[in-house]
Amino acid sequence: MAPVLENKNILCGITGSIAAYKVCDWVRSLQRDGAEVRVVMTKSARKFVTPLTFAALTGNTVHGAMFAVGDEEQIPHISLARSSDLILIAPATAQTIARLAHGLADDLLAAIVLASEAKIIVCPAMNSRMFLHAATQENIRKLQEYGYLVLEPESGMMACGEEGPGRLPEWHQVRDAVIAALTPKDLAGKTVLVTAGPTEEPFDPVRFLGNRSSGKMGYAMAAAARQLGARVILVSGPTGLVPPAGVELIKIRTAAEMYREVMSRFDVADIIVKAAAVSDFRPAELSAGKIKKTGQDISLPLTANQDILQKLGEIKDQRPKPPLLIGFAAESDNLVEYGREKLRKKNLDYIAINDITAADSGFAVDTNRVILLDRQGGQTEFPLLSKEETAREIWNRVVSADRSK
Numbered sequence: 001m002a003p004v005l006e007n008k009n010i011l012c013g014i015t016g017s018i019a020a021y022k023v024c025d026w027v028r029s030l031q032r033d034g035a036e037v038r039v040v041m042t043k044s045a046r047k048f049v050t051p052l053t054f055a056a057l058t059g060n061t062v063h064g065a066m067f068a069v070g071d072e073e074q075i076p077h078i079s080l081a082r083s084s085d086l087i088l089i090a091p092a093t094a095q096t097i098a099r100l101a102h103g104l105a106d107d108l109l110a111a112i113v114l115a116s117e118a119k120i121i122v123c124p125a126m127n128s129r130m131f132l133h134a135a136t137q138e139n140i141r142k143l144q145e146y147g148y149l150v151l152e153p154e155s156g157m158m159a160c161g162e163e164g165p166g167r168l169p170e171w172h173q174v175r176d177a178v179i180a181a182l183t184p185k186d187l188a189g190k191t192v193l194v195t196a197g198p199t200e201e202p203f204d205p206v207r208f209l210g211n212r213s214s215g216k217m218g219y220a221m222a223a224a225a226r227q228l229g230a231r232v233i234l235v236s237g238p239t240g241l242v243p244p245a246g247v248e249l250i251k252i253r254t255a256a257e258m259y260r261e262v263m264s265r266f267d268v269a270d271i272i273v274k275a276a277a278v279s280d281f282r283p284a285e286l287s288a289g290k291i292k293k294t295g296q297d298i299s300l301p302l303t304a305n306q307d308i309l310q311k312l313g314e315i316k317d318q319r320p321k322p323p324l325l326i327g328f329a330a331e332s333d334n335l336v337e338y339g340r341e342k343l344r345k346k347n348l349d350y351i352a353i354n355d356i357t358a359a360d361s362g363f364a365v366d367t368n369r370v371i372l373l374d375r376q377g378g379q380t381e382f383p384l385l386s387k388e389e390t391a392r393e394i395w396n397r398v399v400s401a402d403r404s405k
């Protein structure tokens with residue numbers, strides 16, 4: 001499977017902020033994702049990190065001079081502008097933001113941005129007073145008007161000891177934005193409802209029945225759908241995960257809450273992805289106080305929960321344009337046979353089955369080995385992939401099948 005940024009040329013513009021050192025790791029991560037990375041540094045940026053660091057990391061010359069010596073046939077700002085699919089300016093100083101807002105071309109980075117048709121992402125990083133100053137805010141608005149994506153800085157303790165907005169955003173957010181900017185918007189105009197994570201079924205104020213689902217697969221499906229341009233509603237059980245940027249998060253705890261939240265949005269969803277591990281049972285009674293230890297055994301009668309996926313399968317054909325229904329199943333043997341049976345019984349369009357007996361697949365790990373079945377009898381076996389890659393491959397199949405209809 002091709003890495004997500006294969007064949008993409010990304011130009012990193014690094015400017016004179018104390019946060020410049022953080023971008024060394026970002027460059028490595030972009031390369032791991034398959035991108036060809038080149039770096040332009042402003043004169044001030046070179047005071048913080050040496051060009052040698054970025055040259056060694058990328059294997060490419062670091063650019064900086066408008067009038068480069070030795071390669072007179074090349075006009076650096078034009079050739080770099082033309083050959084970049086995306087320009088990531090990080091960290092972006094107040095000075096560089098002002099320079100770009102005013103369309104100046106007095107340094108190489110600013111001239112490249114003016115000359116380029118590439119997507120442009122700006123990651124401001126500065127003291128919070130500098131960030132909140134009306135001049136900087138006005139300049140940022142200008143950049144947005146030009147169509148640049150300006151990421152919101154993080155709030156927190158700054159290198160200068162002050163607290164407030166102005167810290168460089170976290171890499172996972174920037175990476176999401178980079179991938180989204182370079183991904184065709186194949187799900188634009190669609191609403192995708194994703195369920196993820198475990199449910200918790202309480203039987204007293206401190207105890208519950210749960211399961212080992214981490215929510216990673218569902219969150220990966222939500223993130224990938226968002227990158228493809230969908231409106232994404234994520235109904236999530238308790239997880240320790242950071243929700244992907246731009247998704248509407250609805251937090252639930254029990255299967256009954258999940259049922260309510262999913263059913264109330266059934267009408268707006270074009271595609272429903274049921275990746276949550278919903279408890280099949282709940283304790284029949286909820287004790288108002290903590291159940292005391294007595295040294296004696298106790299038994300806990302259980303009541304069956306509503307099968308949300310089954311219900312969705314039953315009602316989906318009542319809609320004039322039925323939503324596409326994608327289920328996930330964790331199986332331990334006869335994967336394809338049980339998967340097919342579930343697909344048919346629950347009236348699904350797709351089912352992604354993973355083998356929970358393998359140590360590298362299923363619950364709480366970052367990787368998965370999925371078999372995707374469709375209702376036309378199609379079967380695709382994906383190799384061991386990260387959950388992020390698995391999600392992308394599932395969406396690829398779904399989008400291309402939809403296109404060929």
Ligand SMILES: Cc1cc2nc3c(=O)[nH]c(=O)nc-3n(C[C@H](O)[C@H](O)[C@H](O)COP(=O)(O)O)c2cc1C
Pocket residue numbers: 014015016017018019042043044045092093094095096097125126127130
């Ligand atoms: C130690 C130090 C840290 C700095 N950190 C920042 C910063 O985080 N953000 C910022 O906008 N400017 C920062 N500056 C000021 C910029 O380096 C200065 O405005 C410079 O002109 C920016 O030029 P450039 O945008 O061309 O790189 C810092 C300056 C110093 C001396």
